[in-house]
Every structure is written in structure tokens, then in C-alpha cells.
Amino acid sequence: MGLLDDLKERIVIADGAMGTLLYAHGIDRCFEELNVTKPEEIVHIHEAYIESGAEIIQTNTYGANYVKLARYGLQDDVKKINEAAVELAKKAAKGRAYVLGTIGGLRSTNKSTISLEEVKRTFREQLYVLLNEGVDGLLLETYYDFEELQTVLSIARKETTLPIIAHVTLHDIGVLQHGMPLAEALTELEQLGADVVGLNCHLGPYHMLRSLEEVPIPTRAFLSVYPNASLPQYRDGRFIYETSEQYFEETARAFREQGVRLIGGCCGTTPKHIAAIARALSDRTPVYKKEVKQRHPIVVQEEKQTTAPSLADIARTRRSIIVELDPPKKLGLTTFLEGAKALKEANIDALTLADNSLATPRISNVAVGTIVKQQLGMRPLIHITCRDRNLIGLQSHLMGLHTLGMTDVLALTGDPSKVGDFPGATSVYDLSSFDLISLIRQFNEGLSYSGKPLGQKTNFSIAAAFNPNVRHLDKAVKRLEKKIECGAHYFLTQPLYSEKQIEDVYEATKHLPTPIYIGIMPLTSARNADFLHHEVPGITLSDDIRNRMAMCANDRVQSTKEGLAIAKALIDAAFDLFQGIYLITPFLRYDMTVELVRYIHEKERLAKERTVYYG
Ligand SMILES: Cc1cc2nc3c(=O)[nH]c(=O)nc-3n(C[C@H](O)[C@H](O)[C@H](O)COP(=O)(O)OP(=O)(O)OC[C@H]3O[C@@H](n4cnc5c(N)ncnc54)[C@H](O)[C@@H]3O)c2cc1C
Ligand code: MET
Ligand SMILES: [Zn+2]
CATH class of the missing domain: 3.20.20.330 (Homocysteine-binding-like domain)
Incomplete structure (x- = not known):
């Protein structure tokens, strides 16, 4: 026995x-x-x-x-x-x-x-x-x-x-x-x-x-x-x-x-x-039959679909410009709102709002996003990292965003706490970016992480990060493929600083079904260029770019001009290869991103004219 x-x-x-x-x-x-x-x-x-x-x-x-x-x-x-x-x-x-x-x-x-x-x-x-x-x-x-x-x-x-x-x-x-x-x-x-x-x-x-x-x-x-x-x-x-x-x-x-x-x-x-x-159970007698309770079928109410096309759809069909303007690190929104208004007037498709980037506290991007949406009628793209919220907090956050009608999100692992102002703070990381993307997809099916019905389906359009500034681009592309499997609808890249790199990114990703927004962040000074080159992992600037910025020394006007010229050349390189352009505003310098938005629109207008002219 x-x-x-x-x-x-x-x-x-x-x-x-x-x-x-x-x-x-x-x-x-x-x-x-x-x-x-x-x-x-x-x-x-x-x-x-x-x-x-x-x-x-x-x-x-x-x-x-x-x-x-x-x-x-x-x-x-x-x-x-x-x-x-x-x-x-x-x-x-x-x-x-x-x-x-x-x-x-x-x-x-x-x-x-x-x-x-x-x-x-x-x-x-x-x-x-x-x-x-x-x-x-x-x-x-x-x-x-x-x-x-x-x-x-x-x-x-x-x-x-x-x-x-x-x-x-x-x-x-x-x-x-x-x-x-x-x-x-x-x-x-x-x-x-x-x-x-x-x-x-x-x-x-x-x-x-x-x-x-x-x-x-x-x-x-x-x-x-x-x-x-x-x-x-x-x-x-x-x-x-x-x-x-x-x-x-x-x-x-x-x-x-x-x-x-x-x-x-x-x-x-x-x-x-x-x-x-x-x-x-002293007699140890088992039962051989039982009545099985039926599991209640999950009832999920269809959420009204928004009529606005997603940023992924837009980038599939036409030129699309999104601009990052990060929530301030100090209280007060005056400059931020001036920048947001100027960008709206320049006609952008969405304003992307970082989630405590570089692990440093900023005004909550949901608070700022709500203001931007309600007061300026702009479309906020909310970055969400897994660093500051555990599985409970993340789900509550997503439900809150849904309730506020904010459907554009960027799902990130997030910079670890040790890079920021509070290196001793806990980096939660209950989830990785892959898990967060899957979680949001599950929300879109009306289910929480545990599979409990949420009562409604959310309608999130899911962006994910693409960091091409790595030694092996093919490995980064593998991560993209995995993010797509998890449910990512489109990508935003880290800022790129070389035309050749933009072409390489195109070659390495042209098989992907998802649109990519190419990240371009204008340089503001020689010091800014040196910092990015020497201290930000993965970012390498060519000698030529650094020399050009160095020539401007401490002249703010000249530096801005040169930074914009470099950014425009990068836009030129990306223009025919990618429909999505993601401009990153450095240090709330929205004058620079506004100028770049105008440049892209003008380029687009000329290109259309050429098409009409030459058929
Ligand atoms: C568009 C964009 C917006 C961002 N916004 C924010 C923000 O709001 N807040 C914030 O804190 N951070 C932000 N970041 C930074 C981002 O969290 C980190 O750069 C991160 O390393 C890359 O994106 P992810 O979080 O999706 O990481 P994942 O793709 O999930 O990667 C997580 C980790 O895996 C490792 N890894 C990734 N790729 C490779 C590779 N090819 N080879 C080996 N290891 C690899 C790295 O250690 C990386 O940190 C942003 C980045 C991008 C591109
Ligand atoms: C964590 S579940 C329990 C494990 C193991 N049976 C124990 O009691 O130690
Ligand atoms: Zn146990």
C-alpha cells in the first residue's frame, strides 16, 4: 500500500x-x-x-x-x-x-x-x-x-x-x-x-x-x-x-x-x-459527489470608445509631432503653462509628461495632465513608471487615469531611485515595463491584474520606450518585439544625436508593425552637450557636434541657434523614414521645441507642395 x-x-x-x-x-x-x-x-x-x-x-x-x-x-x-x-x-x-x-x-x-x-x-x-x-x-x-x-x-x-x-x-x-x-x-x-x-x-x-x-x-x-x-x-x-x-x-x-x-x-x-x-475527520470518510457552483460569468461593460484616433493611428497615417514638457521640479506652473500654450499654438498632437524622470520628484504628471487637458484642451501622454508604485498603486493609478479620461500612456520600468535626488528611496519594481504593458492591455479587456472584472473596459493607447543607445541594437529590437507581444501599440525613442543612428534604427525596425516616434532633444549649451556625452549612459555625441557647441562657449543666443541647427539636421534625417517625431524640451526651454515644431510643419507643407507640383 x-x-x-x-x-x-x-x-x-x-x-x-x-x-x-x-x-x-x-x-x-x-x-x-x-x-x-x-x-x-x-x-x-x-x-x-x-x-x-x-x-x-x-x-x-x-x-x-x-x-x-x-x-x-x-x-x-x-x-x-x-x-x-x-x-x-x-x-x-x-x-x-x-x-x-x-x-x-x-x-x-x-x-x-x-x-x-x-x-x-x-x-x-x-x-x-x-x-x-x-x-x-x-x-x-x-x-x-x-x-x-x-x-x-x-x-x-x-x-x-x-x-x-x-x-x-x-x-x-x-x-x-x-x-x-x-x-x-x-x-x-x-x-x-x-x-x-x-x-x-x-x-x-x-x-x-x-x-x-x-x-x-x-x-x-x-x-x-x-x-x-x-x-x-x-x-x-x-x-x-x-x-x-x-x-x-x-x-x-x-x-x-x-x-x-x-x-x-x-x-x-x-x-x-x-x-x-x-x-x-476522525472517520476519514470521503465524499464522492458534490454540486459544483458555477462561476459567475464576467460581465464587462463596453466603455464608450473615444472617437479621437490614437497616437499610433495618427503616426500610421500622417506626420505626428508630440512634445515632452516635463512637470516642474518646483511648485508653480506659470512657465510650464506658458510653454504648453505656445506648443498648442504651434499645433502639436500631444504633450508628453514625464513621471519623475531621472528619479527626481516633480509635480504629479496626472495633476499637470488634468490641467493641460481641461484648461488648454491638449492631449496629455502620461508616462508611468514601475519605480514609485507597487502593484496596488499602479492599478489605482490606471483606474484614476481612466476616470479622468486620459487614455494615452507610456509604460516604463523607470530610472532607478539611485540615479536621482533620493538615492536611498525604494525602487518598487513589482512589475517591469513588460508586465506593466500586459497589465494595461488586460485593463483594456476589462480585467484587473487578478482577473477581477473592472466593470468597464479601459481604452488606453499604450506607448513603450525604445532605447537605441545601446551597444547591440539587435538586442534592443528584441525587447521591442517582446513589448509588442505584451501589447505595446507604438514606441518613443531616447533622444538620438546622429543621422547615421536614425538610419540604423530605421533599418533595424522596419519589419515592426508598430509606429516609432524618433526622440530629438535640442542641445542648449556646450556644457549640456558634455554632460549628455560623458554622463548619460548610452548617449554619445560626435566630435563634430561637441565642437560646434563648444564654439558657442557661453553665448546663450549662439548656443541656442547651434542646438537648433543640429536638431533640425536630425529632423531632416528622420523626416522621410518616420512619421512620428518626439521632441523633448530641455529645461523648460519651450522656445526651442516650439521652433522645431514650426520647422517640421513648414517642411511638411513644402513636401506636400512638391507632391502636388510634381504629382
Ligand atoms: C521615451 C522615454 C521616456 C522616458 N520617461 C521616463 C520617465 O518619465 N520617468 C523615468 O523615471 N524614466 C523615464 N525614461 C527612462 C527609462 O525608464 C529608462 O531609460 C529605461 O532604461 C528604458 O526604458 P524602460 O523603462 O521601458 O526600460 P526597459 O525596456 O523595461 O528596460 C529596463 C532595464 O533593462 C535593461 N535594458 C534595457 N535594454 C537593454 C538592452 N538592450 N541590453 C541590456 N539591458 C537592457 C536596462 O537596465 C533597463 O533599465 C524614459 C525613457 C524613454 C525612452
Ligand atoms: C510559504 S508557503 C509554506 C512553505 C512551507 N510548507 C512551510 O510551511 O514552511
Ligand atoms: Zn504558506
Whole structure:
């Protein structure tokens, strides 16, 4: 008889948390290291769970992989720590309980932080040690990212015929990240060969029960659940879980009614919780039938589509000029508004507003954008970085922009805090630019990050950044292709300072379906040229350009003239290759960008005249 035979006949009880139990005892370091440094404590916890009724225990290896151990400088000890974990669990089990080798998920909410190749490499290393040490089965737990779980489950299934338990972690009731329905996920895991499929961590019994109500009893696999004790509280700098064992006793019976065959606990649970479950299900009798609640279909109201064409559409059909005029670093909008008005009169398609560029605080671009839109009737293009807002803040921000009717956004990772005025400030980066673009696309489908209906579809037109000032242009273009896959509609480049570079950019991107706005920022002085050349990563100015600026020395009028002449030559180079021109106003010097806008319009007029004249 093995674990799967037992599960065929009856409900099986598993153990509870290891990590939070150690944490509650004051251990804040790497929990898995204790397999080697304090083995008797680990054995003691395993024994306490078995004595409480656990028939299955899991090795203390949740984070015993290369990536997580590296945070403690223990990356070379993967083998040693996993070997010790199996030895300790077996020592505690003494044949009284099955020993599962646990492998935890690596990705949380941000896919881009760890590639699938890294996931595979890391997983394999841990898997082979656990299998070698003779575990009775595998527990793949706390997978927020379904793609990651699919990947590692497929690897594990090829490597062993032992029972595999695959656990996803819910994002919200009934759904994984990005809105994947739980029932669909569990069916897919069963099809990939998992013997037991279910849930663990993040949420407690309430959310898990409501989620399982929407899940049919699997045909071949068994259903399992390892709820957290409760939602954690943050008190005096520590996370605390508080749930009475009595509540676990009641909910264990409710889990049985949902067809659950394996039940244990996750974060915050203790041997007392497991004893409560064992008491509640003392006869271990399973149910074989249940009524499945239908998931409410997602109702998304169509948002009125704006009639104005997007900036991407405009750049596809005609010359388009957008101008960056950044919100000021000091309070007061007088100069800024004068500049915005002058640019409006010069006839631009949109005013782009940076989001604390170079990681230095500026007046909120939403506040400034609202004024520009409402008072001047201009179209603001709002830059959004992932640096200053976490996943909650970003979604709230997008909902706010939608509410204000601002549909043009530029999705960026953003300059890191350390380049700006507050180098010690946190750079959040819950998301990368790729994830932010995907998130905005999902908003356009009427769904939040978790897949919850937003009630309306947003209508964002999504711009993304293109930095051609890199050593390998082909790599930058690969990033563009990925951004398009994520949902980018068009691109804005960093400022370019050479005609040749503009041609290279054209050659490297002409296969892309999305328009590109070429960035041109006039130089204001020799000092400005030197700063850009020497201190801004990636920007290189030719000797000729720097000499031309140097010749103007400190003469402001002459410098402006020369800066404009250089910018005009760049516009000439871009004119026939790109319809979109993105002018960047240096230091609120809107006189310069206004002049360049006029230059482009005049050029356009002459070109049209020529076309008419010559047919
Ligand atoms: C049009 C435009 C507007 C901008 N506006 C703002 C703003 O308002 N606020 C602000 O803080 N910053 C702004 N920036 C700066 C921008 O955040 C950084 O320059 C960023 O590095 C490039 O854009 P991204 O954020 O989309 O980065 P991503 O394309 O997401 O790149 C993120 C990081 O990946 C790395 N990377 C990118 N390309 C390559 C490559 N080819 N090879 C190797 N590594 C690479 C870099 O380390 C980069 O920082 C803007 C940039 C552009 C082009
Ligand atoms: C973070 S989810 C829980 C991981 C592991 N089962 C533990 O309790 O330590
Ligand atoms: Zn947990």
C-alpha cells in the first residue's frame, strides 16, 4: 500500500507549516539552513505534527534551492541542505508517516524576475537530490505563477513515478493570477500527470472553501488543500497569524464536503490545527459527489470608445509631432503653462509628461495632465513608471487615469531611485515595463491584474520606450518585439544625436508593425552637450557636434541657434523614414521645441507642395 492507495480509500491528513512556526520562535534567517545547523529542532517539529495526526510530512526544503539559498550565501549547499532535510524527516517519521520532498515556487507576481530557463535549472538541481534520498513523493507548493508550475511538473513527471502533489496558490477567490479560473488550472495539472492537485498558502479556509465550491472532483487525481491559518496581521514589526483550532475543526468538515482527500495546513498553522483537522475527520470518510457552483460569468461593460484616433493611428497615417514638457521640479506652473500654450499654438498632437524622470520628484504628471487637458484642451501622454508604485498603486493609478479620461500612456520600468535626488528611496519594481504593458492591455479587456472584472473596459493607447543607445541594437529590437507581444501599440525613442543612428534604427525596425516616434532633444549649451556625452549612459555625441557647441562657449543666443541647427539636421534625417517625431524640451526651454515644431510643419507643407507640383 502506498500513499495513492490510501487516498483511494479515505481522507489523509498532512502536516502544517514549518516556516512560520520557526519564525514564531524568533528565527528570522534561512529556515532551511536549520536542517544542518539545528537538526533536532526540525525533527522535533516533524514529530509534533505526526503526534497531532499527520500521516504525511513534508521535508523542510520549501526554499532550499539555488536562487533562494543564494540570498543567504548558501547557494553551494543545495545538496547538503536537501539531503539533511530528507534524513531528518525520515528520522522523525520512523515509518509512521509518508515523507514528501517539498519544492516551492520561485516566481511570485513578477514573471520577469526569473526566466523559465533559470526556473528549470534550479528545480532540477533540487529535484534530483530529493529523489536520490528516497522520498515517498513530491510536493510542489506555493506556485503563484501557473506557467512555472506547468514547467516544473512536466519535468518532475518525466523523472519519477512517485506520487506528485501539485499546489497552486490563489490570487483571489476562484482565480489564479491574471484571472485563470482555479478549476481550469487543476484540470490542466491533472492532465500533466499530477496525482494530487490542490491549493496552499496565501489565503485561509474562507477563501479556499469558496474557491473549491467551483471545482469539480477530479476524475483521476485527488483533491488537496493546505490553507493558511488566517490572513496575517502585522504587529510590532512581526507577522502574526491568529486562528482558533476550533475554526479549523469546522472548516475541515466543510472541505470534506467539497471532495477534498488530502488536507494539511500552510502558513500560521501549528500542530494544534492539524490535531483539530484530525479530530474533525476522525472517520476519514470521503465524499464522492458534490454540486459544483458555477462561476459567475464576467460581465464587462463596453466603455464608450473615444472617437479621437490614437497616437499610433495618427503616426500610421500622417506626420505626428508630440512634445515632452516635463512637470516642474518646483511648485508653480506659470512657465510650464506658458510653454504648453505656445506648443498648442504651434499645433502639436500631444504633450508628453514625464513621471519623475531621472528619479527626481516633480509635480504629479496626472495633476499637470488634468490641467493641460481641461484648461488648454491638449492631449496629455502620461508616462508611468514601475519605480514609485507597487502593484496596488499602479492599478489605482490606471483606474484614476481612466476616470479622468486620459487614455494615452507610456509604460516604463523607470530610472532607478539611485540615479536621482533620493538615492536611498525604494525602487518598487513589482512589475517591469513588460508586465506593466500586459497589465494595461488586460485593463483594456476589462480585467484587473487578478482577473477581477473592472466593470468597464479601459481604452488606453499604450506607448513603450525604445532605447537605441545601446551597444547591440539587435538586442534592443528584441525587447521591442517582446513589448509588442505584451501589447505595446507604438514606441518613443531616447533622444538620438546622429543621422547615421536614425538610419540604423530605421533599418533595424522596419519589419515592426508598430509606429516609432524618433526622440530629438535640442542641445542648449556646450556644457549640456558634455554632460549628455560623458554622463548619460548610452548617449554619445560626435566630435563634430561637441565642437560646434563648444564654439558657442557661453553665448546663450549662439548656443541656442547651434542646438537648433543640429536638431533640425536630425529632423531632416528622420523626416522621410518616420512619421512620428518626439521632441523633448530641455529645461523648460519651450522656445526651442516650439521652433522645431514650426520647422517640421513648414517642411511638411513644402513636401506636400512638391507632391502636388510634381504629382
Ligand atoms: C521615451 C522615454 C521616456 C522616458 N520617461 C521616463 C520617465 O518619465 N520617468 C523615468 O523615471 N524614466 C523615464 N525614461 C527612462 C527609462 O525608464 C529608462 O531609460 C529605461 O532604461 C528604458 O526604458 P524602460 O523603462 O521601458 O526600460 P526597459 O525596456 O523595461 O528596460 C529596463 C532595464 O533593462 C535593461 N535594458 C534595457 N535594454 C537593454 C538592452 N538592450 N541590453 C541590456 N539591458 C537592457 C536596462 O537596465 C533597463 O533599465 C524614459 C525613457 C524613454 C525612452
Ligand atoms: C510559504 S508557503 C509554506 C512553505 C512551507 N510548507 C512551510 O510551511 O514552511
Ligand atoms: Zn504558506
